[in-house]
Amino acid sequence: MTNTDLADTDLADTDLADTELTDDGRATTGRAATGVAATGVGDTGTGTVAVPQTELLRVEGLGLSFPRPGGGRRVRVLDDVDLSVRAGELVGVIGETGSGKTTLARAIAGLGAPDAGRVLLDGVDISRLRGRAQRDFRRSGALQFVFQDPLRALDPDLTIGASIAEGLAITGTGTRASRAEQVSDALRRVGLDPAVADRLPAQISGGQRQRASIARAVIGRPRLLLCDEPVSALDASNRNHILRLLDGLRRQLEVGIVLISHDLSSLAGIADRVVVLYRGRVVEDGPIADVFSRPQHPYTALLIASAPSVRRQDRLDPASLRPAAGADPGADSDSDGAARRSAGGCVFAHRCRFATHACAETPPRRAVAGRPAGEWAAACHHVETWRDQVTGSTAILKESSA
């Protein structure tokens, strides 16, 4: 519901103006279209791919708050958030409802007023662009959004083709015929039959609609794609189709992707790195294989243990990571995050089994022992010791890190 209120129509409508696209785009598309939906593309595997080292996006110390409805102290929704994405890299942002994922994506796109920090795209702070500079940046189409509900990007009264071409048409790029050609290419690129261009959004399935909205987002060759829960409304098979598509696109187009999800398993196998957000703070971030096999933060461990699975051997009982019954009567695991957040202290303390008096101070984000700064970090006072207190099968916690 919040998402609908936050609709940024201006963003969805402004984009797509890369004059060099026609030649360039068609050439690459021809090569790519065969691979996207086929097995080939994804098979490269995350661990083995050499990710380009050029940093595309750097978010530094981002803070953002909203006025409280009844007045009084503002509600802090993002606090000291760091994030970096390289060209062609796929970074997962995981967090529960209300943890600030959408607010973060919007802030990166310059929608929303951060009260601290910077958002650098190619070294330029884009979070505070105003007026003409902002308009020019949006027109450049360097940054695109993909939403959970594809209907937000696709006008119900326009054909799929018209929606995809909209941005190109607005800025008058190319002739009608060349635009139609680009739309066909974009549709093929996302694994859709170009004939879909003549249909209305209501006439195709949810999974196909999400592909179409991705085609719309990539037709102008963006540098950064912000995907806000793009698969949450899809069934398991369609979910994986879209994830593979995104994985293929970042390789073919060298586009940096921020993939927001509340579901860890959506990130397995495709993300390079993961950032775990809890109540507006980054509690852990690092290479996905490391984070998944040896979570450093108790919340990350709880997320992993809670994921349903068709294979249950060695699985940690999530109950062994929750506070013992009656230990903290104030703990309400799913009450609204920002509203009940106490000032200071570890954001996760109210749900943490391992909380001590020390946790009344906000834990700093520290590099994991033996890892260079910036590679893998967690914000917990008891990183070294909480694991020892877990009983039961702890295979996921004890696996040695590389």
Next chain:
Amino acid sequence: MPEPGTGRGDQLLTVDGVRVAIGGGRTEAVHGVSFEVRRGEAVGIVGESGSGKTLVCRSVLGVLAPGCAVTAGTIDFAGTSLVGLPRRAWEQLRGTRISAVFQDPASYLNPSQTVGHQLAEQLRVKVGKPRREARTAAVALFDAMGLHEPERVYHQYPHELSGGMLQRVVLAIAVSGEPELLVADEATTALDVTIQAEVLELLGRLRRERGLAVLAVSHDLAVIAELCDRVLVFYAGELVETGPTAEVLDSPRHPYTEALLRVASVGDWDRRTPDVIDGEPPPVGAEIRGCRFADRCDFAAPQCRSGPVPLTEQAPDRAVRCVRASEIALSGAGAIGAGAAV
């Protein structure tokens, strides 16, 4: 934790040859589905979007949308025939002996009344508790649903509660009449994964403590695996495989079940790429001569398309709709423990 059903012959719900038509009766979307749910048993329906899971649930609950109808078959609930049951008889049944929870709890609550009031009303009207007693019972039930500070929750309005809390409220209302059967259609799909785990545990506890039978629906086999004793795999309006959950996961017999296993959440964090099922299910109402899965099946052979493929019983409680079931080798999910982490 899935517990073995209390033995054959203890049927609570028997669905036999049910067909459901949509679009005012023109298009058949469910093509003769049969299964049973025994007392205290949890049975899960799994399948892709559009496979007919919700239509079957709604048929069982007698709440099909206008234009949709059961056109053939019978549904028996503890001796009462549910197809065509008069409205008055439904009133006696729904909310007390059969109840339901869905994906979007908020839409089943009245936004202008406190959640406590709504539960107390249910206890008053359906269970016949006096007003004051209903109030006390409501608070106790909220507490039993794992809601902290139930007294405070009692006085809150739906919009003040998170999705997970709302689903607990709806569950409290659903079980307030001590039903024998709970239908849960994607009841945890919209929840955060940590909350989903808690609600699945809660459902497991309700089964143990109240002997509640559950008919659960999910498009994710992993969720069904956590909750259910037996699983029903739906494809394009048909039941294509059924069996005890652990057996089906370990050794699927239908190629579609194997495909669902590949796309399910596996908790396998160094998996290379997310798997997909190529192609699309046939459109609803498509006239298909043979196996409805043939266009997407790696094992499809001429005999698959020559005529209707029957659901064949392989062992008690185990059936599969595939002409090549005995000659193809499929892989399962690996070692599966009998119990979920509840």
